[in-house]
Amino acid sequence: MKNYETVIGLEVHLQLNTQTKIFCGCSTQFGREPNSQTCPVCLGLPGSLPVLNEQVLLSGMTIGLALNCTINSLVKFDRKNYYYPDLPKAYQISQYDFPIAKEGFLKVETGGQVKKMGIIRAHMEEDAGKLIHSPETKSSLVDYNRTGVPLVEIVSAPDMRSAQEAYDYLTTLKLLLSYLDVSDCDMEKGSLRCDANVSIREQGVQVLGTKTELKNLNSFRAVKNAIDFEVQRQIQTLEAGERIIQETRLWNEEKQITVSMRSKEEAHDYRYFPEPDLVPFMIETSMAEKARQALPELPTEKLTRFINDYKLSLYDAGVLVQDKNLAFFFEACVKAWNNPKKITNWIISILKQELNARRLTIAQTKLSITHFTELIQKVENGTLNNLTGKEVLTHMLDTGKDSATLIQEKGLTQVSDDASLNTIIDQVLAENADIVHAIKSGKENAIGFLVGQCMKKTQGKANPKKIGELIKGRIHNVSSS
């Protein structure tokens, strides 16, 4: 078998989080009754005229700038013509030769190195409607609520050389986009969609091979698996002496294969032409510059700042920055209580696991910054032990109550007065005379066992450090007061 190189380019469609559609004032809310968010403009009724939503242009510019693109000074819209029932006008208003942004790049950490992936362009367009195939009525049912919801399509250069690189590009891109606040980036809701162009060529050959376009990729994992499958399929095709056919192939998640989608093969003749219903847009340098200055702090910048300002390790800072909500929560906590190291530990080793177990983001819980930092301080000053602290945190996440209330309600106050502790220690020492003897003859580590026994008797409510000290004092006949 020959040595093949994989070449991948990705097209990402991002639904913007504007209030209204791109060319009309219909709401973009998700999950409403079918056809309850339409008007003559987005239904394409005769005589209606589209007007551009200003926020869409601003978001498009923000995305372009964050991807290091040049913002075109002249921006216009074009009609992309195709007949399909999800498109009421029989054309989609998109951008052809003057998109909002062009020629940028995204730095992606992949395979232990940073690779610069080219961005060919980012353009604005309207989404199509939703088609539900209804076998029982032998028809297709169309909901036009999504028609006209603003999209930005981000087209990468064919710079990725493996499914893993494609996966890493997508993860990095999604993280960047989440920091821009232009979309909820939710793949399950379809706010972020991805198509992959895949081809292979013999190692060392410059010309690109014939590509196939993979669609129906519903998760980043699906993108990776589909590319892996498709590369093998193309290799086998070439090795069998056959040719690759340029076509669209659908990913079948169940069977984990790509399947040719022949029905749309001629639909690629889109006959673009300028949209006469929309005037062109001139973007002054000052306008683009203003947008550049308004860019929020991007993930890589935040990472560096967390390391420098809070002295976090690269790993810890990375974990925080990977989740925008968590990164913001962390900084708010540090403002409330200036102890970044302790807060980081609690977030990464305890809070994050609790969130993962509940499949929630920090924003979806009832956890308040003050309650969280107060709790850590209670553990730090010995009011609560670690274990009880963790328990209080789980209740906090569920109820939103503060630690004082929860300690009261759940009876979690630490047993810390010497008298009660000594009573318990008396019992334990009496029950374990042999171990006491061993400790007296030098086996210091056996104290840990006795501490454990005491903790058991207090149902974990005691401070183990304090018990340890008391036991040590008792055994070695030193005053423990």
Place this chain on the structure above:
Amino acid sequence: MITKKDVQYIAHLSRIHLTDEETEKLTTTLEDILGYIEKLNTLDVSTVKPTSHVLPLQNVFRRDLPRPSLSQADAIKSAPESHKGSFKVPQVIE
């Protein structure tokens, strides 16, 4: 040069059914129209600024503020067929 094949292709893209007679007729009609437009190519436009729009307007926006939509009943009122609030169309096979 417009051929019968071109017309059939465009008709297919537009989902229009043409009889042989219509195809024949449209082939010459389209050829005539293109010939007419060809005439424009003889004009000297070296001093004319290229444009994509006829109006001397640019940067027309609307603010991102919701406005009432049509009711579901009104939205599907003109549809030849509907089903539970959705437009009903011949089955599309994926």
